[in-house]
Amino acid sequence: MQKYWSIFKISFEQEFAYRLNFILWRVRNVFQILLTYFLWSTVFSNPQTEIFGYDRTKILTYVFGIMIVRALVLSARAMDVSSDIAQGDLSNYLLKPLSYFKYWFTRDISSKALNLIFAAIEFAVLFVILKPPFFLQTNAVALLAFFVTIILAVLIYFFLLFLISSIPFWAPELGWSSHFLVTVVIIEALSGSLFPINILPGLLQSIALALPFPYLIYFPVEVYLGNITGTALIGGLMIAVAWTGVLWIALNFVWQKGLKVYQAIGR
C-alpha cells in the first residue's frame, strides 16, 4: 500500500513539474466548458424554450455538472500506456514487483485528485461570474446512485483507455492515432460532453445508450439531476455494470495476448 501512496505523490508532483503547462491544461478545460455553456445559453435564450425535456435551468445545470464529472472521470494518465508499449518502456515495469494495472490506476486517481481541486475552483469562479441557475440535489437515493455511477464511469474509462493503449502491442505506430480516433473524437461526441444524449432522435439514442460512452458523463450527470430514476436508473446501471464487466474481461484477454507478443519481440 505504501508504494502506491508514493506513486500517487510522485504522479501528483510530476503534473506540477511543468507548471505553466498544467495551468494551460486547466485553461483549456475552461474554454471547452465555455463553448458548451454559451451554446446552450443561447439556444435557450428565450426563457420559455423547452427542447427535448430541458429548460434553461436544467441544461445549464447539466453543463456545470459536466465540469465536475469530467474532472472526476476523464482526467487520466492511462493514455500514456500506449507509448510505454510502443517504445519498450513497459519492460521496466514488468521487472518491478508492481501490478502494472494498479500502477496506472493510482496515477489516474492522482490526476483526478489534482484536476478535481482545480475544477472545483473553476466551478466556483465561473459560478460567480455566470450565475447560472443551478440545481442542488438533496435526495439521498439520487446522491448514492450518483456516487455509484461515478465509480462505474471511472472504471469504464480506465478499461477503455487501457484497451486502446494495447493496440501498440501489435502495431507500435498506431499509438496516438487510435487514441485520437476513439478517446478524442468518439468519446467527445458520445459521452455527453457536448450535448445530453437524450436530445438524439429515438433510434440513434437507443444505439448510443447501448454503447459504454454515455455512461462516462451523460449518465452520472443525469442521475445527479434526478432526471433518471426508477426502472430507467436500474436499467442504466445494469448496462454500465455490464460494460464494466465486458471491458474488464476483454482487457485481461487482450493484455495476456499482447504481453506474449511483446515478450516475443523483446523490445
Place this chain on the structure above:
Amino acid sequence: MTKRFKKYFKIWWMMSRNSFSVVLGQRLALSFFLVGKILRFIFFFGFLYFLLLGNSTLAGYTSNQIIFFFLTFNLIDVITQFLFREVYNFRPMIINGDFDLVLVKPLNALFRVLMGGADIIDLITIPPLIILTIYYGALLHPAFYQTMLFLVLLVNGFLIATAFHIIVLSFAIVTLEVDHTTMIYRDLTSLGRLPVDIYKEPLKAFLTYLIPVGIMMTLPAKAAMGLVAPMGILVAFLVGAIALIVAFRFWNYALTKYSSASS
C-alpha cells in the same frame, strides 16, 4: 525577389513531398486520423443540423447560416492544419537539439519550422470542404461584392492564424514548459465554430479584439451575409496587420533568448 520566392517554393515542395512519403509509409495510422477527422466534422455538423431542424434560429441566425459559420471555421482551420502541421513537431525539435541544425542553414528558420511538414491527410479533406462551403454559401445568395469580401476576409483570417502559429512557436523557444500552447490556440479558435455573437460580454469582446477569433472566422461569414459595416472591415485588416507584426517581432526576440539543448 522572385528568385528567392522560387527557391523557397521549391524547397517547400520538396519538404512537403518528403513528409508525404513519410506519412504514406504508415497507411493504417493515416486512415485512423482521416476517419477521426471526418467523424469529428460529421458529429458536430450533425449536431447543429438536428439542433436547428425545423426552422429554429440561434442568436437570430437560420440553420443554413449557422452551418455556414461552422464551415468557414473549418476552412481556415483545415488550411492552417495542412500548411502548419510541422508546428506540432517543434517542441521535440528543441528538446533534442535538432533545432540547432535548422538555425545553422541558409534557410529562414521560421519558414522551416512553420511549413516544413505539410499534412497530406488534409489534401483529402480540403476539396470536399470547399465544395460544401460553396454549396451552403450559394444558399445564402450573396451579391458579388459580398463574395469577394468573404474571400478577402478569409485570407485575412488565415493571416491572423499564421501570426498565432508564429507566436506559439516563439513561446516554445522562450519557455520549454509550454506543451499546450498550440492546443490552447485550437481550443480558442474552436470557440469560433459558432458565431461569436452567442458569447456574452466580456468574453465576446475578448474573442473579437484580443484573441481575434471573431475577426478570423465570424467576420468573413458575416460579410458573405452582408452583415458587416466598412468600419468592421477596416478593423479586421488592422488587427491582421498588427498580429503579423507582433508575431514576427516576438519570433526575433525569442531567438535571442534561445539557449539550446545541453551537449
Place this chain on the structure above:
Amino acid sequence: MDRAVIVDNLVKNFEITEKEPGLSGAFKSLLSPKKKTVHAIRGISFSVQPGELVGFIGPNGAGKTTTLKTLSGLLYPTSGFVEVLDYDPWERRPEFLKQISLVMGQKNQLWWDLPAIETFELNKAIYEIPGREYEANLKELVELLEVEKFLNTPVRKLSLGQRMRMELTAALLYKPKVLFLDEPTIGLDLVAQQKMRDFIYDYNRRYGATVLLTSHNMDDLVDLARRVIVIDEGKILFDGALEELVTKFAKEKIIKATLSKEDGIANLETIGKVKRLAFPEVVLSVPRSATAVAAAELLQNFPVEDLTIEEIPIEDVIRKVFKGGLRK
C-alpha cells in the same frame, strides 16, 4: 581576411529556473519560481587562422559547446565580440551560413524515415549548389566516406557509424570554409572513431578548411589537433600546441606495474609516489624527467612481470592546472 575566427572577451550567461523537491516544492514552484544565472562563458578571447585545425578540450559543462554554438550564430552573446569569416554570426546571413557547417555527434539533420539521398537533394536546394558541383562533391564525399551502398537506405536503418558518415556528407556537400564539429566521435566504436579522425585530418589538409572541434576524448586531440585550447568553467586555461600542454602542466608521468611477488613492497616508495597498491597491481607517479631512471630501477630491483608508462589523464591535468594556477 587574415583571420577566420576572432573572439574577444566573449561572455555568455543562461537563466534557469530551479525546482525544489517534494509536494510543497511543487506547489511553491507554481507560485514563485526561483531563477538562477549560469555563467557558461566568462570572458574568452582567441583567434584562428584560415586552415587551422583547433581542438577545444575540457570537462563536461566547461563551455566548449556553448562557444561553438555562439560562433555558428545559434546563441546570442551576453557581451563581447565575435567574428567568423568577417561576418557577425548572430546575423545569420545566408552568405555566411553557406560557408560554415556545424556537425554535432549523434544529432541529425537527416530526415529519419527517408534515404539520406533525399536530405542531400534538399540541401542542394537550400545551399543553392549548382548541379555539376553538387554531383562532383557528392561523388567525392561518398567515395571518401565509403557510403555508396547506403545512399538509398532509410536513415533509421543505418548504424550510428554509417549515420555519422551520412551526416558528414550532408554537412560538406557545399564545401564549407569553416567546420564546427561538436563531439564528432561520441558513441562510436574505436574503429569508427579512428576513421572519423582520419577523415577530418584529411579534409583539413586537402581543402584548407578551418576546423574547430570539441571533445572530451583525449585520443581525438592527440591525433588531430596541433593547437589545443583548454576550457574549464567558462575560461581558457591554455592556448597552444598540445605537446606544450602536457609538458607544461603534467610534471609527472604514471608507471603501472604488475608484480609477481610481494617481497619488498614497502620499498616501492623509493622509486616514486605510490598512488595505488593492490597486489599484484601498483601505480606510481614519478617526475617526468626521472621516468626512464625510475622505470629502470623498478625493473632491476623488483619482481616486475609487466610495466607500462603513461601520461597523466588530460582531465587530471586540467583539474590540476585549475587548482594550481598557471604559475607552475
